[in-house]
Amino acid sequence: MVAKDWLFSQLECQTQQRVERARHNAQCMDSAGGRDLRRASLGWKFFVLVLIGACGIYMCFARVNQRNFQQFSSTQEVLENSFCRTPSNLSLSDFAQHFPRPLTYQRGICICTPVHYFVIFSMQRSGSGWFETLLNSHPNISSHGEIFIVKDRRQNFTTISHTLDKLYNLDWFSSSAKNECTAAVGLKWMLNQGAMDYHTEIAAYLRKRGISVLFLIRRNTLRRLISILANAYDRERPIGGTHVSHVHSKEQAKRLASYKPTVNVKYLNQNLERYEEISNNALQAFNVTRLLVIFYEDLVKEPQKLMEVQEFLGVPPRKLESRQVKIHTGPLSGLITNREEVYRALQATKFEGFLREDDP
Numbered sequence: 001m002v003a004k005d006w007l008f009s010q011l012e013c014q015t016q017q018r019v020e021r022a023r024h025n026a027q028c029m030d031s032a033g034g035r036d037l038r039r040a041s042l043g044w045k046f047f048v049l050v051l052i053g054a055c056g057i058y059m060c061f062a063r064v065n066q067r068n069f070q071q072f073s074s075t076q077e078v079l080e081n082s083f084c085r086t087p088s089n090l091s092l093s094d095f096a097q098h099f100p101r102p103l104t105y106q107r108g109i110c111i112c113t114p115v116h117y118f119v120i121f122s123m124q125r126s127g128s129g130w131f132e133t134l135l136n137s138h139p140n141i142s143s144h145g146e147i148f149i150v151k152d153r154r155q156n157f158t159t160i161s162h163t164l165d166k167l168y169n170l171d172w173f174s175s176s177a178k179n180e181c182t183a184a185v186g187l188k189w190m191l192n193q194g195a196m197d198y199h200t201e202i203a204a205y206l207r208k209r210g211i212s213v214l215f216l217i218r219r220n221t222l223r224r225l226i227s228i229l230a231n232a233y234d235r236e237r238p239i240g241g242t243h244v245s246h247v248h249s250k251e252q253a254k255r256l257a258s259y260k261p262t263v264n265v266k267y268l269n270q271n272l273e274r275y276e277e278i279s280n281n282a283l284q285a286f287n288v289t290r291l292l293v294i295f296y297e298d299l300v301k302e303p304q305k306l307m308e309v310q311e312f313l314g315v316p317p318r319k320l321e322s323r324q325v326k327i328h329t330g331p332l333s334g335l336i337t338n339r340e341e342v343y344r345a346l347q348a349t350k351f352e353g354f355l356r357e358d359d360p
């Protein structure tokens, strides 16, 4: 009869909440009494203990997994996160600080030096090559160039994210790679190199991983167009024997600028509109990230702008230098064959300002 009572009370106990089980079991045991029963309920105690333990382990794993997928894209970052993320290692900043652990080498004494991830978005012939050489003249900045010029790397978002994972883990090697004390790492990404095709996924990736965006735009899209035409011509019939997109001497620049393209005015307005549209779409697409818009013209005119860029990247500011020389300089009339025609096409349109002679 006592055993029956015990069984009954146990059944009742079973219906209680999981968390309360241990306490209830203790109560049940007290009311039941008897040596045999105590031994039997010991089994129950053990069972409940295992249950609670299993529950705890499960919850623990669930949390780790959740963190894994919500905040980090690779186990690598979970690792780096736990190792260096102490208050003494984190400086005051409004951007995410990372502590990558490269697979191919050790970061040595800089293992706990925070790294800032960035990307430069731009369009061809907007001065991004020159801008990047300036950044790479800084000892703590590694900008690896147009890595997505290679089609295989931008087949789909999977290949894109794998490429970026490797780059941001400091496992990418190019002439721009610095030493283990790199404090800012990134790339130059032309909008037509898959950046807009997968903009939703890429924006989410940038945001998730705390990657800052530098957006380099050329205001005077007419001069950009002239640069495109001249560059395309030189690609076909290299003026200096071999085709070059960027030059390092005044003579070379002069030689390239000796070719004066003729601007097709029929589609001129449309072309300029199109550039503006692409820029605006991209700005909107990547607006979810920490973003700095830089105009090429400002960089040329005000060296102070470069200080702002370095501040944005969180590196100690210094004077940056580039060996690249500007190809097309001076008034429009010296750059194209049909200046009058272009003037007529753009007068009284919103692009009229591009005709100004002093524009860089």
Ligand SMILES: *[C@@H]1O[C@H](CO)[C@@H](O)[C@H](O)[C@H]1NC(C)=O
Pocket (backbone or CB within 6 Å): 083, 084, 086, 088, 089, 112
């Ligand atoms: C960063 O943290 C590590 C481990 O806690 C410590 O050894 C190191 O001195 C710290 N570095 C800095 C720059 O504070």
Ligand SMILES: *[C@@H]1O[C@H](CO)[C@@H](O)[C@H](O)[C@H]1NC(C)=O
Pocket (backbone or CB within 6 Å): 113, 139, 140, 179, 181, 182, 183, 315, 316
């Ligand atoms: C920049 O690089 C130099 C040379 O490698 C290193 O000594 C210094 O600690 C780095 N500075 C930062 C802020 O990472």
Ligand SMILES: *[C@@H]1O[C@H](CO)[C@@H](O)[C@H](O)[C@H]1NC(C)=O
Pocket (backbone or CB within 6 Å): 155, 156, 158, 159
């Ligand atoms: C992405 O492209 C790679 C390389 O072509 C291919 O192996 C992979 O299956 C593709 N993944 C998806 C999700 O389409």
Ligand SMILES: *[C@@H]1O[C@H](CO)[C@@H](O)[C@H](O)[C@H]1NC(C)=O
Pocket (backbone or CB within 6 Å): 283, 284, 287
């Ligand atoms: C980005 O979005 C904010 C509002 O969310 C807006 O105020 C800002 O103008 C946008 N910037 C660009 C460049 O589109």
